[in-house]
Amino acid sequence: MAPAESYPDDLKYHEEHDWARVEGEEAVLGITWFAADALGELVHFEPPEVGSTVTKGQSYGEVESVKAVSDLIAPLSGEVVEVNQQVVDAPETVNEDAYGNGWLIRIRVGEPGEAASLLDAAAYRQLLESQ
Amino acid sequence: MTHPFLALTDSDRDEMLGTIGVATVDELFRDLPEGIRLGRELDLEPALSEQEVFAHVAELAERNADASRELCFLGAGMYDHYVPAVVDAVLQRGELLTAYTPYQPEMSQGVLQAIFEYQTAVCELTGMDVSNASGYDGTSVAADACYVAKHATGRDRIVVTEATNPQVRQVVKTYATGFGLEVVEVAHRGGTTDPGELERAAADAAAVIFQQPNFFGCLEPAPELVAAAAEAGALPVAHVDLLSLGVLEAPGRYGAALALGEGQSAGNFPSFGGPNYGFLAARQEFIRRMPGRIVGETVDTAGERGYVLTLQTREQHIRREKATSNITTNQTLLALGGLVYLTWLGPQGLRELGETCLSLAAYAKQRLAERAGVEPVFATQTTFKEFAVRVGRNAREVVAAARERGVHPGYALGRDYEGMDDVLLVAVTERRTPEEIDRLADVLAEVAG
Amino acid sequence: MKLIYEKSQSGRRASALPRHESLTPPPELPEELRRSEPPRLPEVPEFELVRHFTELSTRNFGVDTGFYPLGSCTMKYNPRINERLAALPGFARLHPLQEEEGAQGALELMWRLQEILAEVTGLHAVSLQPAAGSQGELTGLLLVRAYFAARGEAEQRRKVVIPDTAHGTNPASVTMAGYELTPVRTDARGNIDVDDLRGKVDEHTAALMLTNPSTLGLFDENIEEIERIFHGAGALMYYDGANLNAVCGISRPGDMGFDIVHINLHKTFSQPHGGGGPGGGPVAVRDILEPFLPVPAVVRREEGGFGLDYGRPQTIGKVRGFTGPFGVFVRSYAFFRMWGPRLREMSEAAVLNANYVLARLKEAYDLPFDRLCMHEFVVSARSLKKQHGCTALDVAKRLMDYGFHPPTIYFPLIVPEALMIEPTETEAKETLDAFCDAMLAIAREAADEPELLQEAPHRRPVKRLDEVRAAKHPVVTYGFGEHPQPDVEPAPASTQAPTGV
Numbered sequence A: 001m002a003p004a005e006s007y008p009d010d011l012k013y014h015e016e017h018d019w020a021r022v023e024g025e026e027a028v029l030g031i032t033w034f035a036a037d038a039l040g041e042l043v044h045f046e047p048p049e050v051g052s053t054v055t056k057g058q059s060y061g062e063v064e065s066v067k068a069v070s071d072l073i074a075p076l077s078g079e080v081v082e083v084n085q086q087v088v089d090a091p092e093t094v095n096e097d098a099y100g101n102g103w104l105i106r107i108r109v110g111e112p113g114e115a116a117s118l119l120d121a122a123a124y125r126q127l128l129e130s131q
Numbered sequence B: 001m002t003h004p005f006l007a008l009t010d011s012d013r014d015e016m017l018g019t020i021g022v023a024t025v026d027e028l029f030r031d032l033p034e035g036i037r038l039g040r041e042l043d044l045e046p047a048l049s050e051q052e053v054f055a056h057v058a059e060l061a062e063r064n065a066d067a068s069r070e071l072c073f074l075g076a077g078m079y080d081h082y083v084p085a086v087v088d089a090v091l092q093r094g095e096l097l098t099a100y101t102p103y104q105p106e107m108s109q110g111v112l113q114a115i116f117e118y119q120t121a122v123c124e125l126t127g128m129d130v131s132n133a134s135g136y137d138g139t140s141v142a143a144d145a146c147y148v149a150k151h152a153t154g155r156d157r158i159v160v161t162e163a164t165n166p167q168v169r170q171v172v173k174t175y176a177t178g179f180g181l182e183v184v185e186v187a188h189r190g191g192t193t194d195p196g197e198l199e200r201a202a203a204d205a206a207a208v209i210f211q212q213p214n215f216f217g218c219l220e221p222a223p224e225l226v227a228a229a230a231e232a233g234a235l236p237v238a239h240v241d242l243l244s245l246g247v248l249e250a251p252g253r254y255g256a257a258l259a260l261g262e263g264q265s266a267g268n269f270p271s272f273g274g275p276n277y278g279f280l281a282a283r284q285e286f287i288r289r290m291p292g293r294i295v296g297e298t299v300d301t302a303g304e305r306g307y308v309l310t311l312q313t314r315e316q317h318i319r320r321e322k323a324t325s326n327i328t329t330n331q332t333l334l335a336l337g338g339l340v341y342l343t344w345l346g347p348q349g350l351r352e353l354g355e356t357c358l359s360l361a362a363y364a365k366q367r368l369a370e371r372a373g374v375e376p377v378f379a380t381q382t383t384f385k386e387f388a389v390r391v392g393r394n395a396r397e398v399v400a401a402a403r404e405r406g407v408h409p410g411y412a413l414g415r416d417y418e419g420m421d422d423v424l425l426v427a428v429t430e431r432r433t434p435e436e437i438d439r440l441a442d443v444l445a446e447v448a449g
Numbered sequence C: 001m002k003l004i005y006e007k008s009q010s011g012r013r014a015s016a017l018p019r020h021e022s023l024t025p026p027p028e029l030p031e032e033l034r035r036s037e038p039p040r041l042p043e044v045p046e047f048e049l050v051r052h053f054t055e056l057s058t059r060n061f062g063v064d065t066g067f068y069p070l071g072s073c074t075m076k077y078n079p080r081i082n083e084r085l086a087a088l089p090g091f092a093r094l095h096p097l098q099e100e101e102g103a104q105g106a107l108e109l110m111w112r113l114q115e116i117l118a119e120v121t122g123l124h125a126v127s128l129q130p131a132a133g134s135q136g137e138l139t140g141l142l143l144v145r146a147y148f149a150a151r152g153e154a155e156q157r158r159k160v161v162i163p164d165t166a167h168g169t170n171p172a173s174v175t176m177a178g179y180e181l182t183p184v185r186t187d188a189r190g191n192i193d194v195d196d197l198r199g200k201v202d203e204h205t206a207a208l209m210l211t212n213p214s215t216l217g218l219f220d221e222n223i224e225e226i227e228r229i230f231h232g233a234g235a236l237m238y239y240d241g242a243n244l245n246a247v248c249g250i251s252r253p254g255d256m257g258f259d260i261v262h263i264n265l266h267k268t269f270s271q272p273h274g275g276g277g278p279g280g281g282p283v284a285v286r287d288i289l290e291p292f293l294p295v296p297a298v299v300r301r302e303e304g305g306f307g308l309d310y311g312r313p314q315t316i317g318k319v320r321g322f323t324g325p326f327g328v329f330v331r332s333y334a335f336f337r338m339w340g341p342r343l344r345e346m347s348e349a350a351v352l353n354a355n356y357v358l359a360r361l362k363e364a365y366d367l368p369f370d371r372l373c374m375h376e377f378v379v380s381a382r383s384l385k386k387q388h389g390c391t392a393l394d395v396a397k398r399l400m401d402y403g404f405h406p407p408t409i410y411f412p413l414i415v416p417e418a419l420m421i422e423p424t425e426t427e428a429k430e431t432l433d434a435f436c437d438a439m440l441a442i443a444r445e446a447a448d449e450p451e452l453l454q455e456a457p458h459r460r461p462v463k464r465l466d467e468v469r470a471a472k473h474p475v476v477t478y479g480f481g482e483h484p485q486p487d488v489e490p491a492p493a494s495t496q497a498p499t500g501v
Helices: A033-039 A085-089 A112-117 A121-130 B010-020 B050-062 B085-091 B109-126 B140-153 B166-179 B195-201 B222-231 B284-289 B316-322 B332-372 B395-403 B434-447 C046-058 C080-086 C104-121 C133-150 C169-176 C194-198 C223-232 C287-292 C326-361 C382-388 C392-401 C429-448 C450-454 C467-472
Strands: A012-014 A018-023 A026-031 A044-046 A059-064 A069-073 A078-083 A105-109 B157-161 B182-186 B207-212 B235-240 B258-262 B278-282 B295-299 B305-309 B386-390 B423-427 C125-127 C159-163 C180-184 C205-210 C236-241 C260-263 C283-285 C297-300 C306-309 C377-380 C418-421
Touching (some): B010 C429, B050 C104, B050 C326, B085 B332, B085 C046, B109 B278, B109 B305, B140 B157, B140 B207, B140 B258, B140 B284, B157 B166, B166 B207, B166 C133, B166 C169, B182 B195, B195 B207, B195 B222, B295 C467, B316 C169, B332 B386, B395 B423, B395 B434, C080 C326, C104 C125, C104 C260, C104 C297, C104 C306, C104 C326, C133 C169, C133 C205, C133 C283, C169 C180, C169 C205, C194 C223, C326 C418, C392 C429, C392 C450
Parallel strands (some): B157 B182, B207 B235, B235 B258, C159 C180, C205 C236
Antiparallel strands (some): A012 A018, A018 A026, A026 A105, A059 A069, B295 B305, B386 B423, C125 C283, C260 C283, C377 C418
């Protein structure tokens, strides 16, 4: 059973339906409930390599359902320090728990100032309503 | 006026126009600007009845010297193997013949299961893990492999041996323009490819394509070529003949990354060049880079086994400009012919067929030398069902003279290779008999230089 | 149903091959090249083979079985005479490298087909070589490249414009041809948004790729303006012939201003689709592009007879082996000869049939663009989804229970819950009525008994199949001794990719 729609207040959001949780010098990235719901059950996660760099606004990987494929857009720039192996092995984890066990990668934040330009939960909700 | 392919009566038309709310059929085309309309009848010959079309087209067929009218030793990529009646019987089943791509699996279990069985047969023969549902032909699948290799390796050069079918090389070069790939050829040395030379050429290459048996019919040192390519970090791609794989080693066994080729030999008529099918198989690691349809096994809501198109996110209808290929319509019916044919043969039949080709070709080499004084060009090489001979004068003239005697003696290699104007490539399938080979020898004795 | 491999018994076989007792045994092959383990091909007698594939055919649905309104695929009746002709030994057993003198009938047929296609498309020269529509697209784009390279504009013109309604093959071909994609929007009437277009076409544009009528089944009313924009910018126009069935003998791509066209012989001109192929994708071009066409060209010799001409120094090369899928040419040629100049009636009937079905369905399904359609149209199940939780997929599956093949669904991408319906000309009004009745009944069922749709199909050899499982754990070959046994855990309700194009 898929969880109900939610957008936690402690996250920062990118308009391409990606989120970031800043934890000190690092950040955890994932996709929002909206994105996971639109794609349907995920069957594949193509992660970046640990040690590679991601750039805000650019694709760092892909997720796939049987009917769609979606670029993962980095909400922040930085260096990949960890890939969530649980999602590689069981991509549906993202549908079950988009903000918890369904995180995708952890980065060392390259440009701490970038977070300020992201949306907060209220602004992201507003964006969804306007679409 | 009625037509056999329409059902519209005048009253149907009136009723339908009434439902639509227009007065005439012309009104349905009101969105077309006047300036772009044809405004006249198409300038085509008048419509014919079925009987008249049959008479006309059958007359055109009569004017061709096909392999039922002329003793055929032509090969060079397409071969006069026997196609058993069961192939025709299956391919003419309307439920299979007139269906399309099995997007709706519940309507298409027949085609889907057949493709799954075909994929299995191709993987068994080639020693690979995954096969697609078919490509256009033996040339286009080689181009497909270049696209796979480009993305898998990030390199931008393709090496292809000169002893690979010239048409395959030409098509690879055409596609390479769009792919942004450079194509380099490696010369043959006495009919086969030198592994050391290949390895040097393969440095920084995305893929190395070679053919086994090669275009001259010779057996390449395939395991060494594969090792040479792999040493250079290039994907080894083996272009093989399915019908040789009852006697020749599976490319997967000697380390090829991809195995592909022309499927016509197995279950299709030559049909003046098609339709036929290209097969394309790869090791598991390339499954997400494969072009075209792939069928997978699954279960339905009642737990029953069934088949679906799978990993479709690779394909153009979903991934669009980032797709692994633009292919959509493929050659499923011809690949189905391949499956029926391979099922008909079975493992024992496939081996026997390979041995018969080997025996007949060996016999032909010997008879041509004895009776016509025509010697193999690459005398020390092992061949499968095809071999090159020097005929002592321009081979095209020899072909013309032999044809006057009812025998097509083979392919004039000078059409593709410099310095081979006097060389003929002779193909011997299981359809040829020792007596027919003797006849070829007699004719060549007359017409060769 | 068992796989053919599961019916196999060691020691059985369907084939008996000729034996030549007089021959010496085959020469020994070098050990490293010799097959080490025999391939596990099926071992069955001939009658089991025939029964197996006959049973498979009963689990499949073709145009010969019933109505198949798969939008954009033109699933029309395939005349049986085509099959008889293609199987004549003079064609089927003709080797493609036969000398010209030995292939005059085949070459004449190809030349005549080229002439017909030139007339039907309103263009100058034809190459029959491409194997299918998508290979025709790639061929066309490589012609564009060669044309601009010859003019010294190869580096300058890097962009190809494609509307958002396009088949996925178009953008995929653009990438394969080494071009960059410029997408353009669709306006409120379903035409290309000309204002959006104007800002995107300039001296960097190489070409437009357009299907007209579009995948919405709508003829672009601004085609003349679009032509002025592209040719005004020095760019070329490419026509995706997927929907040519709408306009034969009425308006020709050449008359619309297109420079390059591919024709899908398996759609418009009656090559059976064969469960996925073969097809044929000839390309027709304006005279300025003829020098770049693939080799060899099929030509009529001045001295009489027909031949293959390799003398095109500016050619893009070869895109396929030999001269193309000849058996497909035989079928399409026969089809053309049975229609002759009456071909216009074929397109008129296709458009009439589509508009009739549209008129009957619009009360029950959403219509994204309320216009007359051409040979096909797109409706949406958006309201059914919103009100009753029944999707386009559910409607498609339920149609199977009524004995119809579903339309194309979830395409084009710009219409949510799309159902793309193409009846073709080869259907009687009674069949169209039965289909419309079924569609209307299904819309009512969605309101009254949505599970009927959501759990459909109920009357096919299998129920809904689990595509997620297939994608997550791909099983793409039979595993023999290690093959996974189907478990009894039923699949959850499925999702579906866009289909049918």
